[in-house]
Ligand SMILES: Nc1ncnc2c1ncn2[C@@H]1O[C@H](COP(=O)(O)OP(=O)(O)OP(=O)(O)O)[C@@H](O)[C@H]1O
């Protein structure tokens with residue numbers, strides 16, 4: 001097997017004494033669609049931020065396409081694109097200007113940029129709103145614009161942090177179609193998180209599950225289902241993480257606590 | 265690679281400009297304060313100043329008010345990093361495939377351009393209320409000095425905002441850093457017969473040299489000498505730029 005495109009070794013992140021991510025290691029082979037799952041507050045977004053140079057790890061190392069992300073952040077940033085969980089649009093620019101800004105900043109040549117912007121605005125059904133200020137958009141429309149922006153340039157790796165949250169089924173399907181096309185035709189590796197586990201069954205091949213900052217399972221979708229004697233990722237996930245709701249105290253040093261069990 | 269960095273600088277510059285002229289209330293607000301100072305102080309203190317045998321107060325005051333509009337606007341643009349962080353947009357620029365130095369440079373040039381434009385506007389208005397330019401050729405170096413002051417304060421704001429989490433920090437800096445720097449720069453009144461302690465503060469305040477340079481070029485009076493003024497303002501601007509870029513490059517989001 002060739003060397004993995006993402007290599008994470010002993011990665012930890014502490015916020016004060018609280019261990020948000022605790023010594024995790026995994027690797028993602030090139031060309032995969034990789035799902036990174038876990039309950040609220042498990043450490044998924046924190047991990048993605050460390051992989052994409054936004055957060056400095058407390059310990060550990062990250063390599064993307066062989067580049068040490070900690071040592072050569074600028075070089076690493078050329079290799080990936082990220083869609084964050086929280087909004088990151090400029091409200092005082094129009095939809096088109098947000099995309100244009102991104103295209104120029106990310107070095108997409110102008111002819112290609114215009115073509116892709118039209119295409120993507122069409123895909124997320126915002127063509128009619130292209131010259132409207134983003135501050136007048138609904139939550140779902142903002143999310144759709146963010147999707148379009150994230151797909152505007154085609155790097156080696158695409159990080160998607162809960163990309164489909166708040167999207168209508170049409171847009172969700174369009175997004176996944178588009179992602180598959182990129183994955184096939186340009187062999188872009190996709191690393192995503194989601195709470196909609198049917199998406200994992202349908203779209204992912206490899207999975208890892210993180211809970212309380214620790215990876216508790218990883219492997220192919222099929223192998224995880226087999227080990228847990230389940231038929232869907234949803235059942236497999238529940239049997240691994242338990243049917244508890246996590247309460248999050250963002251500033252406490254406590255681990256996520258079990259709030260209540262709703263039983264069978 | 266290099267053109268990529270230039271494009272990044274350009275698009276960040278453009279974004280600052282677009283956001284500025286689209287926010288009407290911000291545009292009006294940013295002119296209101298210096299104009300108020302110009303008219304209120306110019307007409308209010310002018311007679312007193314003349315009686316004290318110091319000459320034309322408008323001529324003394326205008327370089328100070330030009331500086332004022334530049335430093336407040338520049339600082340504000342620099343500190344806007346805080347807003348971008350809170351609205352999430354900062355992240356979009358922080359993971360871009362260009363150096364963070366270029367990102368910071370683009371933002372800073374954008375903010376400095378706006379601040380400079382405001383200074384020019386105040387300059388033009390002042391011509392209508394009796395400000396006398398002693399030599400029109402020297403307006404060119406005066407404009408260069410205005411741009412340097414704009415860079416210095418925008419970079420300062422950006423650097424500090426990189427270490428601030430919230431809006432409270434913004435108020436604190438405006439009230440406890442910028443206001444004193446402004447009042448102790450000789451912008452509004454001559455700082456010649458003042459206590460030694462204050463004299464030292466004035467000497468360590470880069471704005472003193474900026475104001476002095478504008479006075480030297482536009483009115484023809486100087487305290488430190490135009491060479492010293494340019495040397496100080498240019499070197500402090502470079503230091504703040506480098507320091508600001510470093511602080512900006514270490515932002516986590
Ligand atoms: N900047 C921060 N300061 C302090 N604690 C933080 C910070 N960012 C995250 N945390 C904490 O770290 C833990 C992991 O957060 P993270 O956002 O990575 O979770 P997640 O797996 O993405 O959850 P979700 O599914 O809700 O998005 C949480 O307990 C969170 O409160």
Ligand SMILES: [Mg+2]
Pocket residue numbers: 044045046085161
């Ligand atoms: Mg998250």
